[in-house]
Amino acid sequence: MAQSLGRLFTLLSFRKTHLSRQCVQVLSGTTLKRTLMMRAVPILSPKPRDFSLPNPSWGEEMMRLYNYYSSQSEVETEGEEEQGSQWTRLPSYNRSLKYAIGGVYLSKIIQSKARLFTRNIKHPGAGFEYVVFFTKDKQRCVCIFQAGHLLEGPPGHVHGGAIATIIDTVTGTHASLLCAPVVTANLNINYRSPIPLGSTVLIESTLDEQEGKKTFISCKITSTDGSKLHTEATALFVSVSVSHLLRG
Numbered sequence: 427m428a429q430s431l432g433r434l435f436t437l438l439s440f441r442k443t444h445l446s447r448q449c450v451q452v453l454s455g456t457t458l459k460r461t462l463m464m465r466a467v468p469i470l471s472p473k474p475r476d477f478s479l480p481n482p483s484w485g486e487e488m489m490r491l492y493n494y495y496s497s498q499s500e501v502e503t504e505g506e507e508e509q510g511s512q513w514t515r516l517p518s519y520n521r522s523l524k525y526a527i528g529g530v531y532l533s534k535i536i537q538s539k540a541r542l543f544t545r546n547i548k549h550p551g552a553g554f555e556y557v558v559f560f561t562k563d564k565q566r567c568v569c570i571f572q573a574g575h576l577l578e579g580p581p582g583h584v585h586g587g588a589i590a591t592i593i594d595t596v597t598g599t600h601a602s603l604l605c606a607p608v609v610t611a612n613l614n615i616n617y618r619s620p621i622p623l624g625s626t627v628l629i630e631s632t633l634d635e636q637e638g639k640k641t642f643i644s645c646k647i648t649s650t651d652g653s654k655l656h657t658e659a660t661a662l663f664v665s666v667s668v669s670h671l672l673r674g
């Protein structure tokens with residue numbers, strides 16, 4: 427399976443390179459210069475930004491929790507894991523896609539401008555600010571989420587669709603860690619109490635069951651001290667083939 431996928435994508439990338447060469451041959455003058463410059467940009471540009479690292483928009487509570495989970499995170503020293511490490515921080519989508527099975531190939535195929543929905547608001551702090559940590563056995567994930575002003579639903583509170591988005595993202599990331607590529611087949615949400623805009627909340631996701639292609643995950647959103655339940659959800663992810671994703 428892996429070998430045939432490899433062959434498929436080698437073929438695809440060959441065809442892409444071959445076509446690009448043919449294109450350059452028919453270009454001339456300014457068009458050729460501009461094309462070559464555009465092709466040079468990705469080589470010269472810095473590493474893609476890791477959106478799950480702190481930025482100046484992160485509030486005190488977001489930073490406190492980030493530091494707390496980071497302090498319990500895995501630090502590798504010359505191949506050896508530090509004793510007592512419990513959590514691992516997941517870098518943001520564009521950087522972590524390559525870790526998912528098939529991601530290496532998918533990332534070459536998807537449009538270059540594609541960006542995970544939750545990471546598409548450029549202004550720091552305006553939309554979804556979050557970082558996901560997962561346990562070594564991948565049974566649990568925790569996400570620290572700060573909801574920005576562009577996510578308003580009811581006055582002063584977060585939109586239910588934005589809450590659904592972050593739940594789908596956290597549980598989807600969790601399922602992807604276990605068995606990528608997956609798609610959401612079912613998402614059930616109970617909204618228990620509104621989330622104040624600008625606040626930081628904790629999203630905890632737990633693996634309930636894996637059965638064949640199906641991964642069941644449950645999730646809850648609480649205040650950071652755990653005293654207030656905001657949202658509860660259950661999600662079903664189904665493992666799909668890369669060709670299922672390409673077919674649409």
Ligand SMILES: CCCCCCCCCCCCCCCC(=O)SCCNC(=O)CCNC(=O)[C@H](O)C(C)(C)COP(=O)(O)OP(=O)(O)OC[C@H]1O[C@@H](n2cnc3c(N)ncnc32)[C@H](O)[C@@H]1OP(=O)(O)O
Pocket residue numbers: 519522523525526594595596598599602603606608609610611612638639640662664666
């Ligand atoms: C290191 C790693 C880095 C990680 C890096 C992270 C990067 C990544 C971050 C991504 C974070 C964003 C995550 C967003 C995730 C989306 O937003 S995905 C987009 C929204 N979802 C979709 O578009 C899915 C559209 N639906 C479909 O493609 C198809 O309906 C599905 C879901 C594949 C199912 O197809 P199907 O032909 O029904 O599949 P089938 O094999 O028959 O079903 C399998 C089983 O599932 C059951 N099932 C299917 N659908 C349902 C349903 N709705 N309800 C209940 N059961 C169902 C079937 O009954 C069957 O059960 P069994 O018979 O095996 O017991």
